[in-house]
Amino acid sequence: MSLSIYGIDLAKHSFSIHGEDEQGKILIHKTITRSKVLSTFANIPPAIVGMEACGASHYWARELTKLGHTVRIMASKYVTPFRTGAKNDLNDAVAICVAVTRPSTRFVKIKSPDQQAILLLHRARDNWVHERTALLNQLRAMLAEFGIIAPKGRHAIQKAIPEALEDAENQLPDLARAILSDSYEHLLNINKRIADQERCFDMLVSRSHNAQKIMKVAGIGPITATAVIASIGKGEQFDKGRDFAAWLGLVPSQYSTGGKPRLGRITKKGDKYLRTLLVHGARAVISAIGNKTDRLSLWCKNLVERRGFKRAIVALAAKNARIIWSLLSNGTEYQPI
Template identity: 90%
Template sequence: MSQSIYGIDLAKHSFSIHGEDEHDKVLIHKSITRSKVLSTFANISPAIVGMEACGTSYYWARELAKLGHTTRIMASKYVAPFRTGAKNDLNDAVAICVAVTRPSTRFVKIKSPEQQAILLLHRARDNWVHERTALLNQIRAMLAEFGIIAPKGRHALQTAIPEALEDAENQLPDLARAILSDSYDHLLSINQRIADQENCFNMLVSRSHNAQKIMKTAGIGLITATAIIASIGKGEQFDKDRGFATWLGLVPTQYSTGGKPRLGLITKKSDKYLRTLLVHGARAFISANGNRTERLSLWCKDLVERRSFKRAVVGLAAKNARIIWSLLSNDTEYQPL
């Protein structure tokens, strides 16, 4: 028996819904308030409900699934081609209703609350790291204004700050010392927050066999491992390893015609955070390659010589993505290359 199709345009307070049955007859086409969303769908027979990916889409997908509906989340780029007329909420709901039925549309795997909580931890840490970097640069600039040139590196600067504050001969005004002292205290507070969050990552890894398994891959640490597990689970949404690498934007852009393949720079699609972690991990591994003679190290050295250091980094990141997908999807243990 065919199911009815519904498209819902999510928002904070006003939600637009468009629904059609298997004969393309319009069942509903209106906007409702947030408080009426669940009651409206509770009175609808189990149907396919499509929505665009956004900050609240996982929550609504889970809630509507509890009512017996099949929920599908898709990127907005799959919806835009089917929008007709002006850009408004009801027209968006119609476009979502059409896009959710297309066989070429790719859907986002619905995350659990636990997965979302882990990703919140990652976003919080990332925010604190950016704030710490900005604060260190500000302190460095403030010291330079009084002729005090701080050494390079975060740890060296953190050591130099209290020394500058205690030095009575550097002619720092009392007001400047007070401001620098407050900034230094704030820096120590941020360091403690980041350390606490990294302890949480250690705890998460200790409870996750999959995270421990993929950490055996070259250049993969606890932050990358927990982020990947929280983002893709076991990777069942991808048909093969290249699909995961493509989703991360680690494959070349293709512009081919007339049977002539033309490859350009990497696409840089989808999850920038995961891609950044994989690239940084690959860079750290290749930088510390040294005189190692295992197969993977020799492969990296050869790639650096043939294609340059940066291309080798991206190449290793893409290889790691494929290895990780294989470990998760096939439930196998890592075998060193």
């Protein structure tokens, strides 16, 4: 049975809806308030509803699914080519209605509330880490204003600040000491918050068999494991491991024409946060190879010799992404090579 198609342009307070039946006849084309969204779709027979990925899209997707509709979330880049006329909410809804029917459109898997909660934990930790880095740089600059050069590295400067405050001969004014002391206390509070959040990751891993399974892969820790599980679930939205690596932007960009393939740097498309975690994990693995003689270490050493350190890191990150997808999708256990 053919289903009607609806496109909804999400916002905070006003929502634009455009709907067509299987013959292309317009069923609805108007803007409604937030309070009327669910009541409007409750009176619509089961249909395909498309929407752009945004902050509230997963919430509305879950609510509309409860009403019997088939909801499809897509990135805005798939909608833009089908927008005609001026850029406004109703025209966006029309474009979404068209894009949701195209076979080339890729859709975002709807996340559960638990998955979103885990990702909130990741975003909060990432925010605190950025704030800590900025504060450390500020503290180093403050000390430099009075001729005190702090060493590089987080732990080194955290040790240097109390020493500078206790040194009575470094000619730090009382006001400067008070400001540095207050900033240092704030730094300790941030460290505590980050440590608490990292304990939450350990707790989440202890409750997830899939997270424990992918942590057996070299370079994958609790933070990366929980981020992957919360982002892709079991990876059913990808046909193969390379699709997952491509979604993360870990495959070469292509500019080919006339039968001449040209591959460049990695695309850096998709989820930047996950890609960063995988790359940092791969860097840690390759940096600690030393004199190891297992197959993975030998493979990494050979790659570093042939292609260089940074390319080897990206190659290992892409390899880990494909392995993770295989473990989650096929339900198998990791077997070290």
